[in-house]
């Protein structure tokens with residue numbers, strides 16, 4: 001039988017954990033580039049509108065469902081649809097954190113490798129081609145990335161095994177503020193580089209002519225991915241939320257911190273990229289090929305700066321990735337522990353093994369399995385693509401439909417307003433409820449179909 005669940009101690013712990021899950025590689029290597037390519041400040045405005053009207057209500061639905069039911073997704077599906085016909089949806093929802101856990105750990109391992117390189121002072125003098133070669137050699141080799149993947153996943157498993165309060169909460173409470181301070185330091189440094197203005201205007205200058213339907217869909221997809229929606233992470237973290245904590249407040253603050261961090265990452269990266277006279281890019285290429293070269297050229301200006309900046313930067317990437325990975329690990333762990341009633345040890349070990357084993361072919365798809373593609377995608381890309389384009393939306397749709405159609409209206413009201421105590425929540429309850437019930441499902445279906453066919 002299930003014992004009493006641990007809870008986060010206070011509001012700060014809730015926000016640190018949720019922001020920890022949300023803030024990750026998506027903020028560092030995807031958002032800055034998307035902003036720059038899609039109209040700068042204008043894109044940020046569209047992104048915020050998408051966050052407020054679609055992502056945030058989905059966040060609320062997930063949190064309502066989690067706190068109300070106190071169980072993970074499979075438990076909810078089983079209790080709301082006892083005839084068992086929809087169990088496959090629960091399985092799909094578990095599948096996405098399994099996939100992300102595995103491929104995210106590969107990339108987390110890369111940042112560990114790069115942190116070690118930075119500590120060793122490897123970024124002292126590297127030409128652009130050398131930097132590309134170093135990354136290709138490392139990522140395409142067999143053992144080294146699997147070793148870093150192993151260490152990264154082991155760290156995650158250790159934090160989760162320490163429990164909600166002593167593990168997840170403590171870790172996020174320390175790491176998240178440090179992460180923000182690190183980013184601010186790098187921003188200050190990056191902006192002081194000669195020619196940084198071009199990078200600044202790339203990120204900030206609004207250009208509304210770039211906004212079209214495609215851009216809006218991109219903004220929506222990014223806001224869902226960045227907030228870790230539809231995979232049960234917010235849901236599971238909400239089961240640790242005290243009844244006195246505000247769901248609305250937590251959601252709003254998580255969006256604010258997540259967006260603020262993404263903009264900070266842009267301000268840290270793009271001025272340096274432009275200052276070095278390189279075109280902007282995104283993804284692994286930006287973080288592991290372009291930036292190391294830029295850092296190494298800083299070393300010629302000041303050796304201390306050339307040593308410290310890459311070190312701080314890869315430390316930040318590693319921390320951002322770890323706090324996200326922990327939230328995914330926790331989702332699968334909770335499922336095995338409380339739905340399948342595994343012992344703690346067995347549950348931790350099983351999640352670890354699943355993540356580790358699926359991670360191996362994902363890692364190899366940068367090397368020996370490069371030529372092996374399904375529907376034109378390598379295994380790594382396939383895992384990334386299916387989760388961020390499909391599974392995530394199926395999860396979100398399921399969560400908001402259950403809140404809108406399966407939960408009683410009073411139950412939703414009690415969760416949102418904390419038993420009628422929160423004034424602002426009471427004020428917006430009615431429109432929010434109608435929105436979750438009637439508008440949100442269509443919104444999600446439209447994004448889903450657009451991703452599928454356009």
Ligand code: TRP
Pocket residue numbers: 021022023024025026027100225226227228229231233324325327328
């Ligand atoms: N939000 C994370 C990022 O921006 C990525 C992510 C997507 C994620 N879904 C998740 C992290 C689920 C943890 C759990 O990088």
